[in-house]
Amino acid sequence: MLEGDEWLLSGQKVWTSGAAWSDWCFVVCRTDPDAAPKHRGISYILVPMRQDGVEVRPIAQMTGDSEFSEVFFDRARTSAENIIGEVNGGWKVAMGTLAFERGASTLGQQMSFANELQQILDIAVANGRAKDPVIRQRIADAWIGLRLQRYNALRMLSGAEGAEPGRESMITKIFWATWHRNLGKLAMDVLGADSEIADGPPYQLSALQRMFLFARSDTIYAGSNEIQRNIISERALGMPREPRPA
């Protein structure tokens, strides 16, 4: 609701990554309840987190961290000029943000993926699992998957200059998310029985244990694997739109 030169926001937002340590968040909210189609009635607004109208409740995750939180807005305030794009034109901005989140923003992750794979390889060599033919196959597959991610990223970056990202960008999220979830499983299999033991009491997990647990969510956030497949089938392959409720 616009009041003078400020927006007032009320509502709840669950699963907000980084909320506990963020100064600002963006909120995609309904600003015209009567708009048809409905997506024409939402706006994209930047909101300061540190104010009385915003309550952040961190959620304890199985990794032992609280990477995301529930966030409650109760007449939270932000200046009218903090709207991005047009009033009621937030859908387009949100789609741009998602394209970035699913595509280019994930390129830096490949560095940490490479470090994780190297760590797994070092453990496999040290504990003898590298002699297991099935583990060797899986480590080689993981390496191939990482190279594919790199080549696809380079293809995306060199092809997208000044234009909409091409179809190759649509496979980015589902590919890295599935690859990383499988890497977590590989890490635990390479660790063997050690994967069951915490680094310290009461629940101090190693980096690889945390990676295994957190990577379960990679195929959910920023659009689940099923949603990614829907996007590919409809937008890349030109298949009919999935049935939607009236």
Ligand SMILES: Cc1cc2nc3c(=O)[nH]c(=O)nc-3n(C[C@H](O)[C@H](O)[C@H](O)COP(=O)(O)OP(=O)(O)OC[C@H]3O[C@@H](n4cnc5c(N)ncnc54)[C@H](O)[C@@H]3O)c2cc1C
């Ligand atoms: C670690 C983590 C961090 C997150 N951080 C943020 C954040 O910072 N900001 C934010 O806004 N959100 C965040 N989220 C929320 C995240 O975006 C949603 O959880 C995700 O989009 C899935 O939506 P949902 O939970 O409502 O599941 P649902 O949409 O209810 O889906 C449930 C299941 O049904 C499947 N499904 C749903 N629709 C279809 C369909 N049309 N066709 C086929 N299958 C379908 C899904 O794939 C899934 O398996 C985060 C989530 C996690 C796990």
